[in-house]
Amino acid sequence: MKKLIIKDKLNRPLRDLRISVIDRCNFRCTYCMPADKFGPDFAFLPKSELLTYEEIERLAKIFVDLGVEKIRLTGGEPLLRKDLPILVKKLSNIQGLQDIGLTTNGVLLPRYAKELKEAGLLRVNVSLDSLNSELFGKINGRNVGVQAVLDGIQAAQEAGLGVKINMVVKKGLNDSEIVPMANFCKEKGIQLRFIEFMDVGSTNGWKMDDVITKKEIFELLKKHYLLDPVEPDYFGEVAKRYRYEGTNIDVGFIPSVSESFCSSCTRSRLSANGQIFTCLFNGDGHDIKEFMRQGTTDEEISKRIKDIWSDRKDRYSDERTEETARNRKKIEMSYIGG
Ligand code: SAM
Ligand code: SF4
Ligand code: SF4
Secondary structure, three states: OOOOOOEOOOOOEOOEEEEEOOOOOOOOOOOOOOOOOOOOOOOOOOHHHOOOHHHHHHHHHHHHHOOOOEEEEEOOOHHHOOOHHHHHHHHHOOOOOOEEEEEEOOOOHHHHHHHHHHHOOOEEEEEOOOOOHHHHHHHOOOOOOHHHHHHHHHHHHHHOOEEEEEEEEEOOOOHHHHHHHHHHHHHHOOEEEEEEOOOOOOOOOOOHHHEOOHHHHHHHHHOOOOEEEEOOOOOOOOOEEEEEOOOOOEEEEEOOOOOOOHHHOOEEEEOOOOEEEOOOOOOOOEEOHHHHHOOOOHHHHHHHHHHHHHOOOOOHHHHOOHHHHHHOOOOOHHHHOO
């Protein structure tokens, strides 16, 4: 099949794809899957509802033919999905796909990093919201200490994977950790991304007041470091990046709330249960799994994806208000993967 460029109603091409491979997680982060809402009785998806690796591979090939250059695997916790390196291997054989990344909480990396790298994974984004084990244990809801994640980061580096750290910042929760995390990452030469707390799903009790904006974090960092702005590497790069003066180490921001970037959003999402979402905040997914399981041809699937993308008008973050955050139907982060 020939590679196409398809554009949505706001002229945005389809360039990247996030695939959530599982909705389960070994953490219960307060801002994502709060333990009181995702308790022992929570009904996660049965295996039959998850896309198989063969189905993901088939869809990924079709997406790549439609212009996708980058794929990121996520979850839930993607490393809980059995034999993930097998999927990575399948994806890394797709002609025209330029980049495969993984977003993970990191604790299973010591077990899988080497295999993932050998299978063709290029980079991992590891989520770490505090360097204080007591606080981190509270945030992740499972009392997991910081060392487990640091071991994961080390394993990824030793395996030769690119590593970035993602830190979600929520007011009153971990703002005290901004400077220590920046210090740590600068010292270790690891790229850090500060992520504004977002109103994903409907369980995390989001309020605008809880958001620490990029500007606030930046002002704080400027008291400690000299920072030079870095030009974006490509159209649609989400992180606003800066470089510590005199180094080649970046620190970035994902200012989804305070400086939305919908006009350059080129991302489609495939949820763990096989639905396509055209926006992190658009609760109306488009089924592709059942459609596929009816014996549909690649051409029919491709046309369906093309139609979904061509019809896309989402610009939720540009339009966000307290009201939309509260009342809009949204998909949970664990289904769609950030
Ligand atoms: N379990 C993996 C992890 O934590 O990296 C992958 C899935 S997680 C849903 C993907 C990313 O979404 C993580 O970087 C996480 O910090 C971020 N995230 C989750 N809930 C968020 C929220 N309410 N606001 C901003 N980022 C959030
Ligand atoms: Fe799990 Fe990641 Fe959500 Fe934390 S952010 S609960 S690790 S899916
Ligand atoms: Fe993309 Fe939706 Fe986020 Fe805007 S709100 S950047 S359209 S995912």
